[in-house]
Structure formats: structure tokens, C-alpha cells
Amino acid sequence: MHGRPEYTTQELMIVAAAREIADGEVVFVGMRLPIMAFGVARLTHAPNAVGLFECGIVRHRPADGMLYTMGDPPNQVGAAWLTGTVQLMGMLQGGRVDIGFIGGAEIDRFGNINSSYIGDFAAPTVKLPGSGGAADIAAMSGRVLAIMNHENHRLVPKVSYVTSVGYLGGAAERAACGLRRGGPAAVITDRAILRPHGPDRELHLASWHPGESAESVSANTGWSLRRLPNAHETPPPGAAELEALHRIDRDGFWRR
């Protein structure tokens, strides 16, 4: 447990992710934690945010009831559109999505994410589930938020396989491969928030969570983590944010 007693680290991460969503934005929501982040944003500072789920769901208000997957019935009833994956991912490719959430097993200092293979893809030591929609969201959202567990072997200098494109070897490489927009805007981990900085858009330490320090975060990062000039402690969840979160997380799943 890193956090203070009134909230868990996961709750802090959810609230931090929610704060990345501006009012009125179109959000490509991923599974699990981002679903809660979208809900908290909707109920607090972003009442006009719209949530898109790659299985073919658009929602205005957050679902009533616990979601184990984005396609669970509570996410369907009262949706603002039930449609197909191609429609929503097509709109994503068409530039209609402001922000997208992804996760993965590994991320590197330029925000490239691996969710496919550890080791050689022809003979992997670990076969991960694969892209799902992450590669699409990473390539085509206006900006990307990555959610990760912060461990040395997960935040690595260079991922062994780029499933979801970050800035490749630096921002110029992302543009050179033909991607016209986007890239990681923040990486939210259970220890810190990292943000791209400088012409290469290398990930820097933006804030450490309460209970962590710049040093403890660095010690758990697989590359030599630089910090932003104004790096600070992550502001804890406010009362309104926690109240919104508890309203959605009625079973207390994220408080455990």
C-alpha cells in the first residue's frame, strides 16, 4: 500500500487518469481501470465527455453496476450507441477521438508498449495476449494515456516488441513512420506519473504518488529516469473525486 488510508493506490491511479480527460472530450476507454476513470471524470469535471468502447459501445453516463469486461450488459443498457468495432475504430482512425487508454506488459522510455511477446517473436519466452485494440488506439488517438504497474522489468529501456507505437526512438521517428498525430501524453503507474518531455518526447518523472519519492520511483524504473523541473507529489484524490468513484465502484472492487 502506497497511498494514505482514505484511498487505495488504484483509486489514486483512477483519479489521476480521470483528471487527464477534459470536458467534452471523446475518450477511447479501455478495460478495467480506465472504465472507472471515465466514470469519475464524467461525474466530476467532465460531464460532457463521451466514452467509446472498442467492442462497439458509446456511453454518456457511466454504467450502473460492476463491469468485469467492457461488453458486460450493464455497459450496454442505456448506452448512447450500440454499433460495431469498425465504426468506432474507423472514427478513431478518422481523427474523431481525443484521448485513448491502453495498457501492456512493458513500456520503454519513449512510450512504446509491448503486449505481444517477451523475447523473440518467433520463439517467445512469454506469449502475451496481443494487441487487442491497443495498437490502434496508440497509433490514432489524439493523445494516449498508458496505465502500467511500475516495476523495473516493466519500465524498460527498450521493449522487445513494439505492439503499440509510442515515440519509437524519439518523436521524429513516430512522424517519420507516417503517423500524423498522437503519442503518449502520460503514463500513470502505481508509483508515479510520467510525461513526455523535450524534442524526443522521452518519458520524464512528472509526479510521484504519496508514499513514494523521486528516488523510489527511479529505483523501480528500468532506465535512468529524468525528472521534469516542476516534478512534485501527485495530488491525492479530492473528496468529490472519491465520492464519485465510490458511487460507481459500489462493490468496492477498487478499494481492495
Add this chain to the structure above:
Amino acid sequence: MHGRPEYTTQELMIVAAAREIADGEVVFVGMRLPIMAFGVARLTHAPNAVGLFECGIVRHRPADGMLYTMGDPPNQVGAAWLTGTVQLMGMLQGGRVDIGFIGGAEIDRFGNINSSYIGDFAAPTVKLPGSGGAADIAAMSGRVLAIMNHENHRLVPKVSYVTSVGYLGGAAERAACGLRRGGPAAVITDRAILRPHGPDRELHLASWHPGESAESVSANTGWSLRRLPNAHETPPPGAAELEALHRIDRDGFWRR
């Protein structure tokens, strides 16, 4: 009036068109006369034929009620699918359609059809409405049936603009341009039925309607019309066919 008293020429044409539809076939139905042909086929020898309408309608049983356009409400209620144009035309391009109906202002001896421009397209003497879906149906159906008024200036040696591809300058040219299947199987006019024949698939006289003759048909054709060895008089509508037609054409629109 060419026909015998019990049926009009248009009714004869409808029945002749209906006979081209085999049971179980998937039919891309055009406007007006082919709608009736599909209905007659369904009610007589082709009870398992399926009708596709480019506006996004699939029907099993013919519509109850007069249709001025394919999108009229009677064609929608009780449909077997209401969907989009891309879905149905996509299936057409995908090779899922056996037979398609088209019309036009001009047709030539290789079955190419013009429904776009009379004269130079940059400065036309007559601007016709355009392809609609005809160019697609002509290119991608398993086979094509054309419905035309039989006049010298409509059945011409060479159309001034190929909206809907027939056999171009002969069957080899159709294949050479990249089309992998299809082409006109019959042209049903108010005087006769023409069919492609020989390696070039030039249109030949297959049958003349009652009241016409090989000579009268030739005299109204803009090229030197050759006839099939077994050319004959078009068999008149049978009782069951006329009964089916009258059941659909309750207002007697096609009997006028």
C-alpha cells in the same frame, strides 16, 4: 400495343424477366419493372429467390402494395433485412449476387449501357441522370439482365459513354479490364429478347414478342442484328404467371 389482348407488352416483359430468375438465386432488383419481375418469379417458379435493393433492403416475399420507388414503405415492412447500401453492394462486389437488373438510355451490340451523357461528356447534348447503382450491378453481378425500350436510337452500334460495362468491344475486353465475372445474359425490350452469343458475346436476336417478327425487330435495331439459330417467338405469359402478376400489381399499373 404489340401483345395479345390478355396481357400488355410490359406484362410480357415482366414475365420474360421473371423467367430469367432461377429458384434460390440472389437477385439485385432494380426499379420499376424488375421489382414486378422479382415478385412474379417468387410467386411462381422461384419461391426461394432473394431480392436485394440497393437502397439497403432485402426481401423474401414481394411487397404488398404499389411501389413507385424501391424505398417506398411497402417495400420496407416485412423485409428480410433493412441495412445500408455498402453492405449490399459490398456483397455484390464480393460475388454473392447471382443476377442483377439494369436499364439505361442506350445499349450497344456488346451490351454496354449509357445512362450518363448523350454526346461528349464535357458538353453533352443530353444529360441523363447517371449511373445510380447500374455501373456497379453491371460490373459485379454473376449475370446481368438489361431492360430497354427497343428503338433505333436506343439500340446503337456503340454507346457514346459506357456507364455500365457490358462486354466492351467483345468479351475478351471485359476480362482484360479486370472484371472477373458477369456480363449481360439477356436484353429484354418491348419488342424482343436479345442474348449474347459467340466468343465476342455480341447481342443476337433470341426471340421476338408476339406481334413482332425478326424483321420488325431488326428494323428497330441500330446495328445489323444477327439472330440465334433457334430464334423463335417469345412464349406468351402463362396463366399462373399472369395471375401472380395481377396479385402484385393490384392497381393495374402495368396493365395500362
Add this chain to the structure above:
Amino acid sequence: MRDKLVDLKDAIAELVRDGDSVVLGACLEPMIPFAATHELIRQGKRDLAMIAPISDASTDMLIGGGCVAKVIGAWVGNVSGGLGHNYRRAAEKRVPRSIAIEDYSNFALGMALTAGAYGMPFAPLRSLLGSDILKSNPRFKVTQNPLVDQPDPVVLVPPLKPDVAVLAVQRADRLGNSHFWGNTGLAQEAALAAERVIVIADEIVETPVILSDPNRILFPAFRVAAVAHVSAGVHPSPMVGAWRRDNDFFADYHARSRDREGFLAWLAEWVLDLPDHAAYRAKLGAGLERLRISGAAPAAAVNYAAD
């Protein structure tokens, strides 16, 4: 969400600019928002590029009204009558003005809008091979399929992204959520490709009515710029469950638009001399009531419950 319910007049005034590319209905024969057609003419919009699969006589009216610089379309005419007289006069005699014509087939137009909606660099097509449409519309390009070795020509269709799409629906709420039923034509593609979507709703309902059936939604509210409530806004085209097609009206238009003077008289009578669609409905009077669908053919019940 923002309240998007506005007067049709204001929606057209604010959201359609001279020179815009515009889709007015995309379901081919039914669901054509003629109320918007009339309003565009009344407001004297100019130099529009009409993107039209088949919008029945709507495009012909706009051409005759002098609003159109270009037709990007598959078919312009009068579905029950045949040729479009204004289209002919403009294309053949530059009356009331010359128009440019970009020829498509319905499928090519559908794929161009799909490419526009989904950010595709182009849509590959086999359909137009051999057609002179490839000659009269230089925007298409034929290339060899790079994935195969044997000759395999493919037509590349560039994306179309309309500035505005005006689409009719049976019902909508004030926020832009809407229900659509019947054949969909290219309406979804047009809505998703367009920069601004104006919804013409036959009926305004509360939000929970729409959200009770999210599969009945054809395009999402966040892409909708304005909702206008116009009963029978599709007249004389039909709307399943609400309005029959007014065949006589189309026939009368066809007959009267045969010469320019006749068209101008028709236009004065049915568009220019009327302030708005309410006056148009009043003028139709009992004739409109006879077109109202009063029967019942209810969709089978569907339960979306999660618990």
C-alpha cells in the same frame, strides 16, 4: 450534453456556408430532408457541392434554385419521372448557371464516404473497371493490386468528407441522440464522414426513449451539430412508419419543371413565397394528412435488461 434543438432556419444559416459540400439525405429514395432543400434555396446559398447518391428531386431543385456549383453524385433526376429538367438545363445550357459534374456510382460514392468517415487514404474498388466513369471523373485512379503478382487492376477512390450532412430521422432528443429505422442507404457513412451533421427529426422525444434502444441509433450524438424539429420535413419523400410518398407531388414537379418558367413558378409557389416549413405544411393541408401513415406494424419487443 449541449441542447442542440434549433430552428431549421437557424441551423441552415449557421451551419451551411456558401461553397460547402453538402449531403441532403443519403437513403436514396426515402428520408430526404426536403425541408432543408427549401431552406437552402430560400436563404440563397451559393456554390454548393451536392454529394448525392440518389436524393430524388432534391438535387434538381437546388440546381434550378441556383445554389449548386458542382454535383458529386451517382444519379440526379426525378425517380418516378426520370430525367431532372433543371439538371439537364444546367449541364446542357448552363441555365441558371454552369455546374461541374463529378460522376460516381452508388457503390463508389458509398466507399468514398466510408473512406472519409474512417480516415482511410482511399477505398479500393473493382466495380468501375471498364466504365467511362473513370474517364469523366479524374479523381479515380486505377492501379495494380500490390498484394498479388498476376495482373489485378484496382480502382482507388479518394475519401469524401462532406462539410455538412443533413439527415432525417423518425425521432430525436434535444441532445442529438436519434432513432432511425428503414433502409439506411449511405446515411451512416455520410453522418460519420461529415464535419457537421444536422438532424431533421419528425418528432422530438425525451432522452430515455432514445437510450432505451441504442442499436436503433445510426450515428452518435457527439457528431451532431444541430437538431431541428420538422414534422413531415421529408415530404414528398416517404418515411417508414410516418409518411407515405407523395407521388402526385413528384409528378407535378416533374411536369412543371419541364421549362425554366414553369420551374420558377413552382419554386415561387412552394418555396420562395412561403416563409418556412410550417407554411408549406399548411399549404399542403389535407393533402398532407392523407399521406400520414396511421396503421400499426409494431416491431417485436426487445429487452436490454442487464439484471
Add this chain to the structure above:
Amino acid sequence: MRDKLVDLKDAIAELVRDGDSVVLGACLEPMIPFAATHELIRQGKRDLAMIAPISDASTDMLIGGGCVAKVIGAWVGNVSGGLGHNYRRAAEKRVPRSIAIEDYSNFALGMALTAGAYGMPFAPLRSLLGSDILKSNPRFKVTQNPLVDQPDPVVLVPPLKPDVAVLAVQRADRLGNSHFWGNTGLAQEAALAAERVIVIADEIVETPVILSDPNRILFPAFRVAAVAHVSAGVHPSPMVGAWRRDNDFFADYHARSRDREGFLAWLAEWVLDLPDHAAYRAKLGAGLERLRISGAAPAAAVNYAAD
């Protein structure tokens, strides 16, 4: 139309052949026809190529069951659990056999099925640029967009045409007409691209029920080869309006499939030792009844009347 209602056992036996490419559910997390997954394993189908956007644990089960030679997919695992243990064992240790993996993203798979459904020579994509998916899947090809002069790389995705698609729906008639509601994922594209479609219907109804709402149909009956009536055939995945997700069942599968022996015991208990889905339902017993959705969230009424 032909009566297509058959026993699931017969549909799988007759319509799925060893070596076929197969879609088993295409809505990502919900509506996965696990009853067909089990039947494929029971019948010992071999060398299948599973085309899967995200079919939750279904693909993992088939891999463990030795049915799969190739995965053409975007994601294989256990949605609530994470990694798929059988997928890992096959990819990392060739247990129970080696499998080939063709990597896609969800959108690339959707566009590949779209291309297959609509006879497109390829689908152009921007999405995978820069991703190593382009390296591990050599079927994709990057080319320059021929329509523009400036550099504009485009990924060309070849069409996918599955031999078989097995798709779950809430209700169908005996002829293959069906109603589907909820998110549609890639189900429409899969149905239209596939050579043979098997519908798994939670309920069989009379034809007029389906034809009362033709917009609720996702794919036409003429593309359907067989209809099987299997109540809760999607268990443990959910079906809106009918069945909740059985989260505990997925968790139990995840835990027990962690090693090969545990998986084989699970497989014997839940698949191989049961003759059919009725026995599976009986074994679930009251647990299944607790998953049944009993609430009501009715869709607003819709009138299709023409008169």
C-alpha cells in the same frame, strides 16, 4: 426458404472441417458461442485456424484441446484473468502442439473481414504504421498512397474470408432470420465474409417476429447455413437481455488451466465427459439460473407501418 434448424452437433459435424478457418463469436467479450467451442473440442476437430478479435477464453480452450494450428487474431487470453495459459503453453512450449500466430490489431482484423465481406482486394490502414505487428505478420504490406505526391505510407491488409463463422443471437427463426442486439463487434463483417454461417440462437421464434423489425437483423438469412437452438449457448459470456457474465466460471477456468493437468481435468469435467450442451446446463444447474436476466429494460416502440 429451407428449414435450417439442426442440432448443434450436426451443424458442427457437417459444416466445420479439419483445417477450416473459423470465427467463434466476433463481439469481443460478450455473445461468444462457447457451446460451439465445446462441440468442436468434443468432435476432435483438428488444424483449425481461429480468427478472433477477442473471443475471451474460447480460443484458449480450443488451443488446449488440440484443435488449433493457427491463430489469426488480435488477442487471446482470458479477459478477466489476463494471460491465456493454453495459448502460452502452445506458443512457448508447443504443448499440446505448436501453433502459428498471425498478429492483427482489432481494427486490422475488422478491416480484413470487411475486405473479405465486400470483395475488396485489400483494406488500406494507417493504424499499424510503426508497430512490430508489421514485422511478425508478413501478410501486411506498406506502400505509398498512390493518390498523393508527398510521402504517405499506407498499410495494405489482405482480405480474410473465414470458412465458417459461428455467431450467437438472441433469437432466430428456423429459416435463418435472426435478431441481434447489443454491441456488434465484428459480427456483421464476419457473417458477410464467411463461406458458411452457423447461428446459435438462444430462442427460436416464428418468422413474423423477426420480420417485424428488419433493422434488428445483423446479417441476412440467405447467408446462413444452419440454425442451432442452444439456450445459454454463450455461457460463461454474457448476452444482453438474457444472461449475465459468469465471472466465477472464467476465474475458475483461469486458475485450473494454469497447468496442463489442471486444464485437462477442467476439460474432462466441463466438455469431454458431457455429451452435449443440455448436460452442461444441467451440470451448471442453479448456478445458471442465477445468471438469467429477469429484469425488464424494454426498447421504445417502433412502428414500421406503410399504410
